[in-house]
Amino acid sequence: MPSRLGLRAVALAYLVLILLAPLAMVFYRTFESGLHPVWQTLSDPDTIHAFQVTLVATAIAVPLNTVFGVLCGLAIVRRRFPGKGLLNAFIDLPLAVSPVVIGLCLFLLYGRTGWFGGWFLGHGVQILFALPAIVLATVFVSVPFVAREVIPTLRELGNEQEQAAATLGATRWQRFWRITLPSIRWAVIYGVVLTTARCLGEYGAVAVVSGRIQGRTETATLRVDDLLQNFHAAGAYAVSLVLATVAVVVLVAMTVIRPREGSL
């Protein structure tokens, strides 16, 4: 059928023009002038430090939001409490609001004149323009992912198995570790993959609160921006290449996990 081929052509052309061709160009541009500039950028102490900051923030945000996501999913699906509808709607907020707005919120809360900023500064703890603010921003932007994956899976799962286990005398912990968690594990893993990708790629919120001090509070994404603004395009492409490679790994993980998640 010609219309079928036509639709296929439109869809594929769009994907190639918007997604694939640009991505391929990054790989090309990175190695355009040989391996030397790539290696030079990636072995630069400031670049290494930027990746370290990103990894630390991710390593804190991912476990926090995983535990929160599972708890939140269980509460929303299985329990009744006042404000549940509100919680269900509110949890998506970090996805719907601009990361810059999130950064501004933290800036206002922990700034010198903010509600908490003065107190923390008085106790010698620097939040804003330091690692704590980067971590807070990263946690904020990646709150919903695990919960969003876990909720539909829990809905489908029902709780008959757990009721059966309860009648057989299983304690709450045993039911959670032996029944609930194994049943939702692929949804949790999928959520963790999405959370990790979001944390590694966070830019807007971190750009506001980090202070962007080279070699101190720069994350990998800020490093890309910094190199680009200093007309060091080759370096920016090199750092981007690392991030893009991680993204491709994430994509492969998503593709492998999704069918399993569907079958529980």
Next chain:
Amino acid sequence: MTAASAATPTHRIRVGGRASTSLSVGVISTFLMIVVVLPIAALLWESKKSGAHGFWQIVSSPEAVAALELTFGAAFLVVLINAVLGTITAWVLVRDDFRGKALVNAVVDLPFALPTIVAGLTLLALYGPRSPVGAHIAYTRGAIVLALCFVTLPFVVRTVQPVLLELDVEMEEAAQSLGAGRLAVFRRIILPNMLPGILSGVALALARALGEIGSIVVISTNIPYHTEIASVYIFNQIESGYPDYAAAVAVVLLGAAFVLLLAIGALRFFTTRHERA
């Protein structure tokens, strides 16, 4: 609790008692309070300081209006583009069959996996000043639309795809056997079924487009009145030491996000009404 319910099997067994409900709800709300609610309250407090009059003055200042107009205009345009092309892509992924379809299906998620600033850089590599195809549109408003197309591409595809998968082909065959043309089948059967999926995808994409910054800062010049979107406006105001200006425009974006979340919630409520009944 567990022992008691086990002893009276005729009762509906509650998995998780009242005490543990309060505990887990307490943990969740404390976490959300510290991470999400307090920062947002700080933003609302800051914007309240300027008063209703001051707030209006900032939001209606020419630069803020230009930034908001550009943001909303570009977002609506992009969402329209992706509503059409996203639906076509979802259709092709479900109803068509060709070599490498699984790969194409995986590639759709790329914008979710790729850091936005890298997305901007990839677009700059192809559509920037050194474009190998001679398509130099970077640093224009067109570049903003392009970047937003990239980051919002998966939403409509991923909300329409499951609907199409569940849609019964027999319905269409029945309509065809009764003499309906292909256009009529599409308009009367396929489109109405896809519509809730398209709409919720559009709402998600709109929220994402209104707040996008990472991919845009790279590919746009971010000049006030011309290529400065709202997020960049907020960023610039913070950097220049006008948090009150930043807060006022941020409240507008926050309000838009709330409205979209409510719309998505309402849509979800509406489309699942048969399952709940």
